[in-house]
Amino acid sequence: MLGMAIALVGGALLARQAKGARSYASLLASGPALAGQEANEGQQPMASVSDRPGASAPYIADPSLARRGRYVDWDALRDINEQVVAWVDIEDADISLPVCQAEADAPDYYLTHDLWGNESVAGCLYVDCRADAHARHELVYGHHLTGTGGMLSNLFACADQDVFDELLSGDVLWLTPEDGKRRLHPLCALAVDQSCDDVQCFDFEDEASFRTWLQALCGKASARAPDAELHASRATRAVSLVTCSSLLSGQRGRTVVVLVDA
Numbered sequence: 001m002l003g004m005a006i007a008l009v010g011g012a013l014l015a016r017q018a019k020g021a022r023s024y025a026s027l028l029a030s031g032p033a034l035a036g037q038e039a040n041e042g043q044q045p046m047a048s049v050s051d052r053p054g055a056s057a058p059y060i061a062d063p064s065l066a067r068r069g070r071y072v073d074w075d076a077l078r079d080i081n082e083q084v085v086a087w088v089d090i091e092d093a094d095i096s097l098p099v100c101q102a103e104a105d106a107p108d109y110y111l112t113h114d115l116w117g118n119e120s121v122a123g124c125l126y127v128d129c130r131a132d133a134h135a136r137h138e139l140v141y142g143h144h145l146t147g148t149g150g151m152l153s154n155l156f157a158c159a160d161q162d163v164f165d166e167l168l169s170g171d172v173l174w175l176t177p178e179d180g181k182r183r184l185h186p187l188c189a190l191a192v193d194q195s196c197d198d199v200q201c202f203d204f205e206d207e208a209s210f211r212t213w214l215q216a217l218c219g220k221a222s223a224r225a226p227d228a229e230l231h232a233s234r235a236t237r238a239v240s241l242v243t244c245s246s247l248l249s250g251q252r253g254r255t256v257v258v259l260v261d262a
Contacts, residue, residue: 081115086138123143241256
């Protein structure tokens with residue numbers, strides 16, 4: 001079951017949502033200062049982890065993020081929470097957030113808790129406990145915060161082709177401390193019921209069965225990239241982002257955005 005819950009509405013709760021959503025912006029707002037470093041004007045980013053295997057650096061910056069004044073410091077993030085496994089950055093959707101790993105004994109913990117372990121209406125993005133940040137298919141959940149934005153809110157209507165084209169035309173990055181940067185290509189988006197099993201696939205016999213699954217998703221999708229079939233036939237890994245599709249709380253609809261390695 002795609003077990004997301006839309007964030008609640010109402011004056012006080014909207015304020016709490018907004019506060020929770022803003023808390024993550026502070027992680028990148030000061031760039032290298034997160035690690036006790038002062039950013040100098042014109043400072044060049046250090047190489048990403050994938051370019052400097054085993055290197056120890058005061059901060060790890062990806063050039064694409066640096067152009068937006070944003071840096072990822074894995075040591076600092078894991079000092080906050082050792083379950084941080086990835087960072088997702090979607091340029092045109094204004095999403096740049098840490099991703100935690102859900103555990104089997106508390107699969108929905110990050111629906112109601114933030115990166116720091118505090119109770120939170122906004123929660124934190126997290127990978128389904130049935131997979132991990134290095135699996136062939138990573139399924140990631142995030143709230144749709146009605147009225148305040150944040151988390152995966154901006155993707156809630158991406159099953160509409162025009163919205164898909166608008167929000168997923170720029171850089172889409174998936175970063176991990178082990179693998180460095182993966183550039184992702186938007187494949188398709190689906191509007192589904194929370195009980196939909198089509199996207200909850202994690203075990204594939206081989207690469208061919210994985211690609212067959214992706215091609216089937218493209219066939220059911222209401223929004224697709226122009227070259228979706230080509231990318232589905234070549235993909236080796238995928239990330240699916242799930243959020244609520246309704247503006248009202250308690251509804252069963254989900255939006256699923258499927259991304260593949262470009």
